[in-house]
Amino acid sequence: MIENLLWNDIKRHKILSVATVIFMAVSSLFISLTVVLFCGLLDSVNGLMERALTPDYLQMHAGEIQKEKIAEFADELSEVLEWQVCNFLNLENGSIILGKSSLAGSTQDNGLCVQSEKFDFLLDLNNDFPVVDKGKVYVPVCYRSMYDLNIGDKMHIEGLSLVIAGFIRDSQMNSMMASSKRFLVCKEDYQLLKEKGSEEYLIEFLLSQNADTDLLAVDYKNAQLYSNGPAVTKPLIRMMNALSDGIMILVILIVGIAILLISLLCINFITSVEVEKDKKEAGMLKALGIENRQIRKLYLSKYFIFSLAGSLIGLSGAGFLNNVLSRKLRELYGVSDKNFFSIVITIMACVLVQIVILLFIRRVFMKMEKIPALEALFSVKTQGVKKEKNQYLIIGAVASVCMFLTLIPQNLFSTFSSPKFVTYMGIGNAAIRMDVRQSENILEITDNLLKELRCDSDVEKFAAFKTVSCPAILSDGKKINLILESGNHSIFPVNYAEGKLPEKEGEIALSWLQAQDLGIKSGDVINLFDDGSAKPFVVCGIYSDITNGGKTAKISNLSFEGNAEKKVMWSILYVTLKENVQTAKWMDKYARFGVDIVDIADYVQGTYGPTINQIKNVRFVAVGIALLIIFIVVILFMRLMIEKKRFSISLQKALGFNDGFISRKYFTDCFFPVIIGLAAGILAGNVLGEFICGQILKSFGAFGFDFVIRWEQLFVILMIIMLVSVAGIMAGSMDVKKIKAYECCLSRE
Numbered sequence: 001m002i003e004n005l006l007w008n009d010i011k012r013h014k015i016l017s018v019a020t021v022i023f024m025a026v027s028s029l030f031i032s033l034t035v036v037l038f039c040g041l042l043d044s045v046n047g048l049m050e051r052a053l054t055p056d057y058l059q060m061h062a063g064e065i066q067k068e069k070i071a072e073f074a075d076e077l078s079e080v081l082e083w084q085v086c087n088f089l090n091l092e093n094g095s096i097i098l099g100k101s102s103l104a105g106s107t108q109d110n111g112l113c114v115q116s117e118k119f120d121f122l123l124d125l126n127n128d129f130p131v132v133d134k135g136k137v138y139v140p141v142c143y144r145s146m147y148d149l150n151i152g153d154k155m156h157i158e159g160l161s162l163v164i165a166g167f168i169r170d171s172q173m174n175s176m177m178a179s180s181k182r183f184l185v186c187k188e189d190y191q192l193l194k195e196k197g198s199e200e201y202l203i204e205f206l207l208s209q210n211a212d213t214d215l216l217a218v219d220y221k222n223a224q225l226y227s228n229g230p231a232v233t234k235p236l237i238r239m240m241n242a243l244s245d246g247i248m249i250l251v252i253l254i255v256g257i258a259i260l261l262i263s264l265l266c267i268n269f270i271t272s273v274e275v276e277k278d279k280k281e282a283g284m285l286k287a288l289g290i291e292n293r294q295i296r297k298l299y300l301s302k303y304f305i306f307s308l309a310g311s312l313i314g315l316s317g318a319g320f321l322n323n324v325l326s327r328k329l330r331e332l333y334g335v336s337d338k339n340f341f342s343i344v345i346t347i348m349a350c351v352l353v354q355i356v357i358l359l360f361i362r363r364v365f366m367k368m369e370k371i372p373a374l375e376a377l378f379s380v381k382t383q384g385v386k387k388e389k390n391q392y393l394i395i396g397a398v399a400s401v402c403m404f405l406t407l408i409p410q411n412l413f414s415t416f417s418s419p420k421f422v423t424y425m426g427i428g429n430a431a432i433r434m435d436v437r438q439s440e441n442i443l444e445i446t447d448n449l450l451k452e453l454r455c456d457s458d459v460e461k462f463a464a465f466k467t468v469s470c471p472a473i474l475s476d477g478k479k480i481n482l483i484l485e486s487g488n489h490s491i492f493p494v495n496y497a498e499g500k501l502p503e504k505e506g507e508i509a510l511s512w513l514q515a516q517d518l519g520i521k522s523g524d525v526i527n528l529f530d531d532g533s534a535k536p537f538v539v540c541g542i543y544s545d546i547t548n549g550g551k552t553a554k555i556s557n558l559s560f561e562g563n564a565e566k567k568v569m570w571s572i573l574y575v576t577l578k579e580n581v582q583t584a585k586w587m588d589k590y591a592r593f594g595v596d597i598v599d600i601a602d603y604v605q606g607t608y609g610p611t612i613n614q615i616k617n618v619r620f621v622a623v624g625i626a627l628l629i630i631f632i633v634v635i636l637f638m639r640l641m642i643e644k645k646r647f648s649i650s651l652q653k654a655l656g657f658n659d660g661f662i663s664r665k666y667f668t669d670c671f672f673p674v675i676i677g678l679a680a681g682i683l684a685g686n687v688l689g690e691f692i693c694g695q696i697l698k699s700f701g702a703f704g705f706d707f708v709i710r711w712e713q714l715f716v717i718l719m720i721i722m723l724v725s726v727a728g729i730m731a732g733s734m735d736v737k738k739i740k741a742y743e744c745c746l747s748r749e
Contacts, residue, residue: 016270016636017302017306019266019270019632019636020267020270020303020306020310021306021309021310021313022310022632023262023263023266023267023270023310024263024267024306024307024309024310024311024314024354024357025309025310025311025313025314025317026259026263026314026625026629027256027259027260027263027310027314027353027357028310028311028313028314028315028318028350028353028354029313029314029315029317029318029321030252030255030256030259030260030318031256031257031260031349031350031352031353032314032315032318032346032347032349032350032353033252033256033317033318033321033322033325034249034252034253034256034349035342035345035346035349036318036319036322036342036343036345036346037245037248037249037252037322037325037326037329038246038249039341039342039345039346040322040326040329040342041242041245041246041249041326041329041333042242043341043342044329044330044332044333044334044335045238045241045242045333046238047127047333047334048123048127048169048171048174048241048333048334049171049234049237049238049241051121051123051127051171051334052119052120052121052122052123052169052170052171053118053119053120053121053206054119054120054171054172054234054237055119055120055172055204055205055206055234056205056206056207056211056213056216056233056234057204057205057207057213057216057217057220057231057232057233057234058120058172058202058203058204058205058231058232058233059202059203059204059220059225059226059227059229059231060088060200060201060202060203060228060229060230060231060232061200061201061203061226061227061228061229062090062198062200062201062228062229062437063200063226063228065085065201065203065226067085069225070083070085070203070225070226071083073219073220073223073225074205077216077219078208079207079208079211079212079216080205080206080207080208080216081206081207081208082118082119082205082206083203083204083205083206084116084117084118084119084120084204085201085202085203085204086113086116086120086201086202086204087113087114087190087199087200087201087202088111088112088113088180088182088199088200088201088202089111089112089113089190089193089194089196089197089198089199090109090110090111090197090198090199090200091110091111091112091157091196091197092197092594093105093106093108093110093596094591095157095158095196096110096155096156096157097154097155097156097157098139098143098147098149098153098155099147099148099149099150099153099154099155099164101147101148105598105602106606107179107596107598107602107603107606107607108176108179108180108181108606109179109180109181109437109596110180110181110183111180111181111182111183111197111200112137112182112183112184112185112189112190112193112197113182113183113184113185113190114132114184114185114186114187114190115129115130115132115184118206119204119206120171120172120202120204122138122168122169122170122182122184123168123169123171123334124138124166124167124168124169125141125166125167125169125331125334127169127334130165130166130168130184132165132184132185132186132189133165133186134186134188134189135162135163135189136162136163136164136165136185136186137155137162137163137164137165137183137184137185137189138164138165138166138167138168138183138184138185139155139164139166139167139168139183140167140168140170140173140174140181140182140183141167141168141169141174141331141332142174142175142176142181142332143167143181144167144331145328145331149164149167150164151164151165151166152164155183157193157196158196160192160193160196162185162189168182168184169332169333169334170182171237171241172232172237174241174332174333175240175241175243175332176606176607176608176609176610177240177243177607177608178237178240200229201226203225203226213233213234213235214480214481215479217231217233217480217481218471218479218480218481220481221469221470221471221481222471227469227569228569229437229569229570230483230569230570231469231481231483236551241333243546243611245328245329245611245614247611247614247615247697248325248611248614248615248618250696251408251409251412251615251618252618254408254692254693255405255408255409255618255621255622255625258401258404258405258408259405259625259629260353260356261401262398262401262402262405262629262633263357264356264357264360265394265397265398265401265633266398266629266632266633266636267357267360267361268360268364268394269394269633269636269637269640270636271361271364271365272364272391272640299365300358300361300362300365303358303361304358307354307357307358310354311350311351311354314350314353315346315347315350318346318350325614328610391637391640391641392669392673393673394637395633395634395637395670395673395674395677396673396674396676396677396680397677398629398630398633398677399630399673399674399676399677399678399681399721399725400677400678400680400681400684401681402626402629402630402677402681402721403626403677403678403680403681403682403684403685403718403721404681404684404685404688404689405622405625405626406619406622406623406626406685406717406721407681407682407685407686407689407714407717408622408685408689408692408693409615409618409619409622410619410622410623410710410713410714410717411685411686411689411690411693411707411708411709412615412619412693412707413612413615413616413619414707414708414709414710414713415705415706415707415708416608416611416612416615417612418708419600419601419604420708421604421608421708422600422603422604423493423494423495423544424494424495424544424545424546424697424705425494425544425545425546425604426494426511426543426544426545426546426552427492427494427574427600428463428489428491428492428493428494428574429492429600430463430492430574430575430576430600431575431576431577431583431599431600432574432575432576432577432583432586432587432597432598432599432600433572433573433574433575433597433598433599433600433603434449434572434573434574434575434590434595434596434597435570435572435595435596435597435598436449436570436571436572436573436595437569437570437596442568442569442570442571443466443568443571445593445594445595446464446466446571446573448593449464449573449590449593449595450462450464450573452590452593453573453575457578458577458578458581458586459575459576459577459578460576460577460578461491461492461575461576462491462573462574462575462576463487463488463489463491463492463573463574464487464571464572464573465485465486465487465489465571465572465573465574466485466486466487466568466570466571467483467484467485467486467568467569467570467571467572468483468484468486468568468569469481469482469483469484469569470482470484470528470529471528471529472526472527472528472529473526473527473529473534474518474520474526474527475524475525478518480518482514482526482528482553483551483552483553484508484528484552484553484554484555485552485553485554485555485572486554486555486556486557487556487557488556489501489502489503489509489554489556490503491574492574492576494543494544494545495543495544496509496541496542496543496544497512497542497543497544498521498522498541498542499522499539499540499541499542500540500541501540501541501543501554502540502541502554502555502556503540503556504556505556505557506535506536506537506538507537507538507540507555507556508526508528508537508538508539508540508553508554508555509539509540509541509542509543509553509554509555510539510541510542510543510552510553511542511543511544511545511551511552511553512542512543512544512545513545513551514551514552514553515539515542517551520539521539521542522539522540522541522542523538523539524538524539525537525538525539526539537555544705546697574600583599587599623717623720626721627720627721627724630674630721630724630725630728631724631725631727631728632728633728634670634674634725634728634729634732635728635731635732636732637670637732638666638670638728638729638731638732638733638735639732639735641666641669641670642666642732642733642735642736642739643735646739646743647743647744649662649736649739650739650740650741650742650743650744651744653739653740653741654741654742654744654745659736659737662736663733663736666729666733666736667729667730667733670729670732671725671726671729674722674725674729675722678718678721678722682714682718686707686709689707690705690706690707693705693707694706
């Protein structure tokens with residue numbers, strides 16, 4: 001009997017039943033998708049790093065080295081398990097052609113290497129260790145889709161050709177946020193091509209478990225070993241690998257939470273409609289002596305079935321979208337070997353979502369149980385405006401959340417693709433960037449560039465920054481190693497969250513993550529050391545930076561150090577050109593200096609392009625879902641209001657009012673709260689959304705985050721949502737035509 005009652009009820013409320021399943025499914029889909037993507041990302045990254053034996057500490061160095069000194073240093077430290085020196089042949093990007101594409105405009109440092117002997121292995125797409133034959137090359141996997149490469153294509157290096165034998169995963173440099181990319185060749189080809197580039201070294205250490213990499217960095221610096229290049233730690237490598245896809249997953253999580261809130265509001269509509277329609281039936285069951293608990297069980301049994309259907313649809317959809325969205329992830333990091341764990345966590349997340357929804361539904365039906373049987377049987381007396389304000393608030397809230405849902409990915413996309421975003425990367429808002437690296441005469445090249453720039457009439461303004469690694473000691477006695485960028489920071493200022501930029505000697509600014517890691521705030525003092533001398537520096541400001549792992553520092557000059565100029569690891573010059581100057585031609589003119597010159601916009605696109613494209617795709621999905629939800633909710637709202645006012649509508653028709661007059665009244669009643677909700681959604685999306693995204697991006701080093709809002713695009717989205725809302729209101733108001741004038745005569749007051 002219960003099965004027949006349930007089936008008949010579902011058939012009688014087909015639209016409401018389908019709508020309920022849709023909302024349950026969509027809620028499960030996005031939350032489950034977030035969990036499965038996040039688990040897959042962490043497992044894949046960790047799996048690749050374990051398989052490749054990623055070093056705990058890596059120091060790059062351009063120049064001659066003596067391995068005996070490194071061996072002596074490593075032997076003195078008990079925490080060092082293994083060490084090695086890997087050769088890296090840095091090539092001029094303009095001399096490399098991959099397939100049909102030149103790397104002249106690449107923002108990466110590209111070079112050749114051979115397979116490591118002890119750890120830091122390069123893996124093929126099966127996560128095995130490839131054996132490279134003579135005349136062959138393995139290309140970074142991130143370049144496969146970027147340059148449309150296939151096995152058998154050619155890689156040309158100044159007239160010499162290598163055949164692409166496969167693609168490799170590099171646990172250190174897979175991410176586009178890593179500034180270098182390694183091509184794997186055999187030893188014979190490496191020696192043959194050695195004269196085509198400049199050789200540098202990767203000095204790598206494997207440490208014992210729980211060893212402090214910061215202490216190793218200080219010891220390495222104090223030993224005055226080779227450090228003409230950046231240093232990287234394993235946690236930093238892990239963060240760079242996870243950051244690109246991690247931002248997309250966080251956006252999906254925000255969208256998923258918004259959709260869950262919308263679903264709860266929508267299901268409140270649906271249950272309200274059902275309660276209104278079934279009120280007399282429920283009253284009759286009460287009059288026959290059936291307990292409230294049994295009636296509730298009957299209704300909840302139906303929603304439990306809907307929940308199972310929604311869970312299955314949501315999990316299936318999450319599985320399908322996971323295959324699509326994680327395709328790039330699997331290509332970069334391989335397939336996780338912990339799929340069972342990810343599946344269990346995903347199912348648990350889906351079950352949790354359905355429990356929340358079912359508890360919400362149970363709460364709605366418990367309110368119905370408080371209605372006396374007599375009142376339920378003769379419900380006409382309760383018709384009117386009772387609880388009508390709450391219903392209008394709910395439709396406004398749904399419209400607000402839908403607008404919020406569309407604005408989060410839209411504003412993130414606008415911000416990431418804006419030129420202003422570079423100020424959150426620790427980079428001033430310039431037009432062109434010049435990198436002087438991997439050279440023994442960095443200072444000479446930098447000085448020559450500065451002389452040329454001073455005489456160049458096409459240049460509006462420019463600035464040069466030199467980077468050194470410097471040991472320091474905090475007020476609590478802790479020793480650390482700081483990456484210092486020295487120069488005039490007022491020309492191209494970055495985004496400062498606290499304080500100001502360093503303008504005079506004795507001032508230092510720290511990146512947000514560096515300050516958090518060290519427990520330092522503005523006004524604190526750091527002692528910087530060199531050659532046994534020390535000088536106190538006051539922290540004058542905290543700035544946003546997501547480069548170099550987000551842990552950097554800025555000072556105005558290097559005069560406190562006796563031989564600091566000899567220890568410059570690299571220098572960077574930023575340039576802004578005058579109007580009407582052709583950037584490409586100007587960059588070609590300066591290419592003769594042998595430095596990497598890139599347009600800042602291209603630099604951002606090259607570094608964050610995959611992330612920006614992923615957020616762009618999420619933006620379209622979010623807009624589509626918001627339009628579908630607002631359309632369904634408005635129809636449900638109209639049907640609810642018309643069902644509640646069935647008697648008064650019938651009476652109006654009996655008094656001679658036509659369908660158009662009655663429909664217009666309900667159109668106005670629904671459209672007004674939708675407009676208010678959309679306005680509130682715009683405010684919430686631009687203010688609350690900025691705060692939420694800012695808190696998330698703060699964990700990556702982007703502090704003081706502000707949305708870049710493209711108002712013309714926001715206006716287009718608003719107009720589309722309003723048009724869809726109008727269509728939904730008109731579709732829902734058609735129920736007025738189904739009410740007959742004589743129905744009021746069949747009801748009793």
